[in-house]
Amino acid sequence: MIEFQNVKKRYESKKQTVEALKGIDLIVEKGDIFGVVGYSGAGKSTLIRLVNLLERPSEGEILVNGKALTSLKPKDLRAEKKKIGMIFQHFNLLNSKTVFDNVAMPLILSGTPVKEIQTRVNELLEFVGLLGKAKNYPEQLSGGQKQRIGIARALATNPSILLCDEATSALDPQTTSAVLQLLKKVNQEYNITILLITHEMSVIREICNKVAVMEGGRIVEQGPVFDVFAKPQTEIAQNFVRTVIHDEIPKSFKSQAAGNPIIWKINFIGANSGKPLLSTVAKQFDVDLNVLSANISEIQETPFGNLIIEVTGEESEIKKAYDYIQAENILVQEVRIHE
Ligand SMILES: Nc1ncnc2c1ncn2[C@@H]1O[C@H](COP(=O)(O)OP(=O)(O)O)[C@@H](O)[C@H]1O
Ligand SMILES: [Mg+2]
Incomplete structure (x- = not known):
């Protein structure tokens, strides 16, 4: 065109x-x-x-x-x-x-x-x-x-x-x-x-x-x-x-965090809400999830959610949980606290 x-x-x-x-x-x-x-x-x-x-x-x-x-x-x-x-x-x-x-x-x-x-x-x-x-x-x-x-x-x-x-x-x-x-x-x-x-x-x-x-x-x-x-x-x-989507790791968390915590940024599109996913992951895998920030905004009238979570647990369990989320076709990215 x-x-x-x-x-x-x-x-x-x-x-x-x-x-x-x-x-x-x-x-x-x-x-x-x-x-x-x-x-x-x-x-x-x-x-x-x-x-x-x-x-x-x-x-x-x-x-x-x-x-x-x-x-x-x-x-x-x-x-x-x-x-x-x-x-x-x-x-x-x-x-x-x-x-x-x-x-x-x-x-x-x-x-x-x-x-x-x-x-x-x-x-x-x-x-x-x-x-x-x-x-x-x-x-x-x-x-x-x-x-x-x-x-x-x-x-x-x-x-x-x-x-x-x-x-x-x-x-x-x-x-x-x-x-x-x-x-x-x-x-x-x-x-x-x-x-x-x-x-x-x-x-x-x-x-x-x-x-x-x-x-x-x-x-x-x-x-x-x-x-x-x-x-x-x-x-x-x-x-x-x-400027429109606030998905930063909260400053208070950054300043208090010890070591190098594992943090995931998860994006949801559409009706696909974050809650069932997190409870499923927590039940199926031996990991703890700590929600640092959760936001839902709209893009083209479709809900667009983003979560920042801290994940703790054995490395192998964390990896399984990560793979599970990816297999659900949900965008998950590991983010570093110190860029
Ligand atoms: N008619 C013009 N003559 C000379 N320089 C121009 C002219 N129009 C734009 N520019 C220059 O070209 C560049 C891009 O401008 P422009 O396309 O208006 O950018 P934007 O719309 O993103 O602000 C700028 O450096 C601007 O000063
Ligand atoms: Mg212009």
Whole structure:
């Protein structure tokens, strides 16, 4: 659906050259809500703006629906770009136009008959829950409402892809959540593939199925959201995951622990609760389990639990218990108290 093939982007000026992207390989598949997370300056906006050619790559190729946009003729490019909608952090609405006209704008520009515009805009305003605001001006709307209008406008030409550049970064947490749920509805009901960028891991957790972590113009880690949350490989991914999932060994335990205790981090996904597992393990094997921390959060509306436990017992029993948990298809990792 969207494929980056070793894409590089340099911004060149007389004074300096900034290498914003240093070789990006990325595949967004149809139906994905693909999230790219990274700190400011990582190259996220550059990456997303390449998809609809708001920026051009310096090297490499970006395929959208199998076509390399840079090699299309202007007419074909216009047709392809209509299939890509975009929303922005600061909404980019026209303040001198009504809500209706803002949403209608892409349709007016593409020469859609007036009657059709009327029907389509009303349908879109209803979809985003703002039919009653058609005659209002953007200034009369809250941030969340403005972004809903941004979404309605982006959907006007029936795109198959929606790009979101920090779409909720200007919103408070509650409004963020509501807008994210609307994006999920866009993905599910209109079957639109979403590529979003954000500096907030909570956004990824809430709606994405896949994630890529960016740092210094590179993707340093990517995969299904569950995998990256359960087992982040790079330090930066670990830091991002830690902002939403608190599974640290408690400080008080660390400071009191003598020697080198055996500590396991166990992750549960879905209804699979931790309790029966621990009691089964304690009964079947001659080990003692001491729960140091237990948390359940949600990823994509699915419970995601993590436990930190201290295990004591004979080495052979501990190994058996470990193998048993692994055989249950539950993610268990040994963690060290001193890194
Ligand atoms: N139009 C531009 N001209 C020059 N440098 C730019 C331009 N846009 C972005 N950059 C630089 O490219 C790097 C990546 O920026 P950006 O893609 O905006 O990152 P992010 O969205 O992750 O904050 C930064 O160093 C930024 O200063
Ligand atoms: Mg940005």
